[in-house]
Structures are given as structure tokens and as C-alpha cells.
Amino acid sequence: MLRSALAAVLFASLSPGCPGRAPARDVANVPWSHPDVSTDAPNDPRIRVFVTDPVLGLGLPCKLTVRGINGTPSPAWHAAGSTALDQLGEWLDRDDWALGIGRWVLMARGRAAFSLPPGQYQLVVTRGVEYAPLDFGAITVLADRGHVLAGDLRRVLDTAGEIAGEFHVHSAPSFDSDVPLDERVLSLAVEGIEVFASTDHDALGDFQPAIEALGLQNHIHWMPGDEITTDGFGHFGAFPLPPGLDPAVSLPHLEPSVGEVIAHARAVAPSAVIQLNHPLWRDHPIGYWSLAGFDPASGMSVTMLYSQFDAVEVWNSHTLDESNAGYVDPDGVIDSWMAMLQLGRGATAMGNTDTHRLAQTPPGWPRTYLRVPDDDPARVTDAMVTTAILGGDAMLTSGPFLRATVGGARPGALVRANAGSVTVHVELQAVEHTPVDRVELVANRTVVAVREATAALVNGARAMQWDVPVVLTRDAWIVVRTRAAETVGDVAGVHARPLPSLALVNPVYVDVDGDGRWTAPGINGGP
Numbered sequence: 001m002l003r004s005a006l007a008a009v010l011f012a013s014l015s016p017g018c019p020g021r022a023p024a025r026d027v028a029n030v031p032w033s034h035p036d037v038s039t040d041a042p043n044d045p046r047i048r049v050f051v052t053d054p055v056l057g058l059g060l061p062c063k064l065t066v067r068g069i070n071g072t073p074s075p076a077w078h079a080a081g082s083t084a085l086d087q088l089g090e091w092l093d094r095d096d097w098a099l100g101i102g103r104w105v106l107m108a109r110g111r112a113a114f115s116l117p118p119g120q121y122q123l124v125v126t127r128g129v130e131y132a133p134l135d136f137g138a139i140t141v142l143a144d145r146g147h148v149l150a151g152d153l154r155r156v157l158d159t160a161g162e163i164a165g166e167f168h169v170h171s172a173p174s175f176d177s178d179v180p181l182d183e184r185v186l187s188l189a190v191e192g193i194e195v196f197a198s199t200d201h202d203a204l205g206d207f208q209p210a211i212e213a214l215g216l217q218n219h220i221h222w223m224p225g226d227e228i229t230t231d232g233f234g235h236f237g238a239f240p241l242p243p244g245l246d247p248a249v250s251l252p253h254l255e256p257s258v259g260e261v262i263a264h265a266r267a268v269a270p271s272a273v274i275q276l277n278h279p280l281w282r283d284h285p286i287g288y289w290s291l292a293g294f295d296p297a298s299g300m301s302v303t304m305l306y307s308q309f310d311a312v313e314v315w316n317s318h319t320l321d322e323s324n325a326g327y328v329d330p331d332g333v334i335d336s337w338m339a340m341l342q343l344g345r346g347a348t349a350m351g352n353t354d355t356h357r358l359a360q361t362p363p364g365w366p367r368t369y370l371r372v373p374d375d376d377p378a379r380v381t382d383a384m385v386t387t388a389i390l391g392g393d394a395m396l397t398s399g400p401f402l403r404a405t406v407g408g409a410r411p412g413a414l415v416r417a418n419a420g421s422v423t424v425h426v427e428l429q430a431v432e433h434t435p436v437d438r439v440e441l442v443a444n445r446t447v448v449a450v451r452e453a454t455a456a457l458v459n460g461a462r463a464m465q466w467d468v469p470v471v472l473t474r475d476a477w478i479v480v481r482t483r484a485a486e487t488v489g490d491v492a493g494v495h496a497r498p499l500p501s502l503a504l505v506n507p508v509y510v511d512v513d514g515d516g517r518w519t520a521p522g523i524n525g526g527p
């Protein structure tokens with residue numbers, strides 16, 4: 001019976017599809033229902049979940065959040081006998097690669113069968129920031145009666161041309177993480193991450209077998225990388241590494257200065273992006289700008305500041321774990337990065353999680369979107385990814401999806417102003433669980449325009465566009481970012497502090513004086 005009902009579910013999902021049409025926001029907002037399937041399953045005490053991409057008609061990687069309600073405790077899944085509670089999940093359904101961790105079920109293909117103690121629960125399926133949540137509502141579980149829950153997960157944001165990346169991720173090869181490689185890959189895919197660099201501390205594992213075992217080759221692309229973990233200088237991401245390079249042997253970072261550590265990394269891994277990780281970590285001596293005593297107000301530092309990085313991790317959600325004394329919120333790190341832009345020493349701003357676990361600080365919150373010539377994760381190449389990062393065509397987000405151009409120029413590019421004036425084109429899209437109150441335009445560290453994000457949810461998404469004129473008196477960098485008072489809820493896992501919802505588009509550079517080049521404004525130079 002169940003089998004034929006499932007066949008009906010799959011057929012119903014396939015038949016109305018539009019072959020060849022790109023997933024876009026115009027998918028009809030029709031709640032899933034089918035007369036042949038009862039959500040009440042009297043002969044099977046399990047919960048059976050079937051989630052389908054309505055455009056492709058296939059199951060897709062996604063995540064179920066299970067909240068106990070009306071006095072029922074939420075689940076707390078973890079591997080039996082595991083002492084690392086949040087680092088080893090419990091395989092609830094090996095056939096479907098469904099992993100329980102905390103109150104979440106990570107599903108490689110949108111399928112899972114599992115048990116819950118009798119009680120009342122609220123269930124919602126999500127997939128990062130581009131898909132409308134699939135809310136199954138509240139269910140009552142009895143000892144002899146389960147549920148079949150089936151539905152479509154709809155991509156409601158248009159992110160064509162951009163790929164979602166995570167470039168600071170830890171797993172079992174790191175001395176301070178026990179997350180197995182397959183569980184790590186699954187945790188990335190269920191958040192809609194399409195390309196990731198593994199960045200274990202001075203170590204490299206092979207993630208390709210895990211990707212293939214999970215059947216996720218068409219969903220996620222892996223780049224081998226490393227977190228160069230120095231004593232006293234800070235931590236630096238390097239990706240991709242050449243095939244066969246063992247970072248423990250080839251990147252020993254015994255050099256006496258940051259500049260020499262980085263020069264050595266560039267010599268052995270010439271195609272790698274070098275990323276300054278968590279520059280303002282203060283609880284431990286691992287943040288380079290903290291260690292160098294960089295002062296964003298004066299632009300001065302205690303020791304001579306090395307700045308030849310390709311990328312800077314301005315939003316690292318692992319920093320939410322820092323003590324009150326050590327914690328610098330993402331706006332504080334962004335301010336220091338903007339001081340570097342003022343000095344003409346900027347590098348591409350990145351958002352990564354630095355995840356070491358599964359339920360706490362899960363991957364993808366935040367993430368970095370990159371503009372690539374082919375945004376299919378089965379076809380994207382390492383070179384496409386590094387070209388976008390080196391060119392500065394990147395947007396980081398732990399919430400809304402933001403795009404901006406200045407005078408038609410994309411992030412990272414130089415554009416000429418017309419008699420001191422440029423028009424900034426801004427596109428904002430957001431799903432229900434990624435709050436946004438307003439968009440700010442920042443030129444040379446000064447907020448020059450604000451737009452309120454007042455649009456209502458329509459078909460699962462809020463979407464707004466603006467063309468904003470900006471008048472400048474000197475060469476300028478322009479950054480567009482969002483702000484939100486509300487934080488992101490538990491569909492983004494748990495964090496030691498609430499997770500801010502924040503998006504930031506990397507700078508476009510404006511030649512205002514018309515000399516054909518860009519001159520940095522200096523630490524106090526306004527717009």
C-alpha cells in the first residue's frame with residue numbers, strides 16, 4: 001500500500017514539471033496534497049518523510065527541524081556511545097542517508113524513515129537561504145501510529161549565475177573535530193552549499209569518496225584546502241591545494257614572519273587563494289589583526305601589518321562562541337576591513353562558519369556566493385571559484401540574498417563616475433526565515449543611502465529592487481549590505497549567541513576624478 005502511495009506521490013510531483021525551465025520564483029504556490037496519501041499511517045509507527053524538488057521531480061538534500069511542543073521534549077539525536085555529543089550523528093535511515101543530530105534530520109535525498117517517542121511535534125524542512133520552508137505543521141505521534149509527510153521544497157530566490165560556497169570547514173582530520181567526512185559532506189549539502197573547501201588544521205582528508213557514497217556528485221564540488229595554523233601569527237586558509245600535496249609536510253609554517261609563511265604557501269600552492277581567517281579572534285592568539293594590534297580608527301598597528309591576502313573572513317560564525325571579553329561582532333570585523341579598504345589594502349570579504357561540529361554552528365550560516373560562468377555544481381571548476389574570489393565578485397550572507405552593481409559594474413570592478421555621480425542598482429531577495437529590515441549603501445566608510453525592506457512575502461519570497469543615485473567628491477569604494485534586528489532561528493542550527501542575519505556585497509571601485517585609476521581615500525577620507 002505504502003509503496004503504491006509513494007509511486008503516486010512521485011508521479012504527482014513529476015507530471016506538472018516544466019522540463020528545461022530554470023528553477024525560479026515563479027513556481028506556483030500550491031501546497032502539496034494528494035488524495036491517495038494519508039498523513040496518518042496507522043500500521044507503521046514511524047515518521048516517513050518525502051521531500052521533492054518540484055522542478056526536477058527528484059528528492060533533494062535538505063534538513064528537517066523537529067521541535068517538541070506542548071511539553072514534549074525535542075529530540076536529541078547523537079551517535080550511541082559518543083562522547084562528542086554534537087560531532088557524531090545517529091544514522092536514522094542508512095538506505096536514504098538520513099542522519100539525526102540534535103533536533104535535526106539531515107537528508108541526502110529528501111527521504112527519511114525514523115521513530116519519535118509519543119508526543120506532539122512541529123516539523124519544518126529547509127534548505128539554506130534559497131528555498132521556502134516546507135512546513136508540515138504539528139503532528140501527534142502515538143505508540144502505534146506514525147505519519148507519512150510528503151511535499152515539495154521550492155526554490156523561490158533567483159540566484160542564477162552565482163554559486164553558494166563555504167571556505168572554512170573542519171572535520172575529523174582536524175585535531176579539534178571528530179565529524180566524519182560523510183557526515184560533513186551531508187551537513188553542507190543539506191544547506192544548499194554547492195562548493196566547499198575542506199580546511200582542516202595542517203591536514204587534508206579525501207572527501208571525494210564520501211561525496212560519491214552519498215550520491216551527491218551533482219550537488220556539491222569539493223576543493224582540497226588547508227588551514228595554516230601558526231603559533232602566534234594567526235590562521236590562514238589556502239585552497240585549492242595541488243593534487244597529492246600533504247599540508248603537514250609541505251606547509252609546515254616554521255617561517256619567522258607572516259609574510260614568509262604566506263610566500264612559502266604561494267610557492268608550493270600557486271593556484272591557491274590565501275584567506276585571512278577570523279582576523280579579530282581575541283580569546284586565543286589566532287587572529288592576525290588582533291595580534292598585530294590593528295586599530296581601525298587610526299589605521300595604525302603595533303607591529304608592521306602584512307596585508308597581501310586574497311580574501312579576509314569578515315563574518316565567521318564560530319566567533320559567536322567567544323567569551324564576552326573576546327567577542328567582536330561581525331559589524332566590528334567589517335569595520336576593520338573597511339578601514340583596510342580606506343588604506344587601499346583591501347581583500348575580498350568572505351563569510352564562512354569555521355564549523356567544527358554538526359548541530360552547533362552548522363556549515364552554510366554564513367556562506368559566500370560567487371559569480372561564476374557555470375553555476376552548476378557538477379560543472380563548476382576550481383579556477384572559476386578562485387577567479388571570482390580574486391576578482392572580488394562575491395557576496396557573503398547569513399540571511400538575505402543581495403546583489404548590487406554600480407554604474408553597471410559588478411563587485412570588484414572599477415567604474416568611472418559621470419560628473420561625480422553614479423547609480424547603484426540593488427536587488428534584494430529573502431525567504432521567511434532570513435530577516436532583513438533595510439539595505440545600506442556605504443561609500444568610503446560613510447552610509448550614503450538607506451532603503452527600508454518593506455515588501456511582503458509573496459510566494460515564499462520577499463523581493464525588492466532599487467536604483468539609488470550617489471554623489472561622490474573623490475575616488476570611492478561602494479559596499480551594499482543589509483541590517484536586521486531579528487536573528488535567524490533554529491533552522492540554522494544552534495549558536496552560542498543568536499545568529500545575526502546579514503548580507504554584504506563586495507566593493508565596486510569608482511574613479512571619480514577621471515584619471516583612469518583608483519586612488520584610496522585614506523583612513524579618514526569621506527565620500
Ligand SMILES: [Zn+2]
Pocket residue numbers: 227235277278286
Ligand atoms: Zn582558525
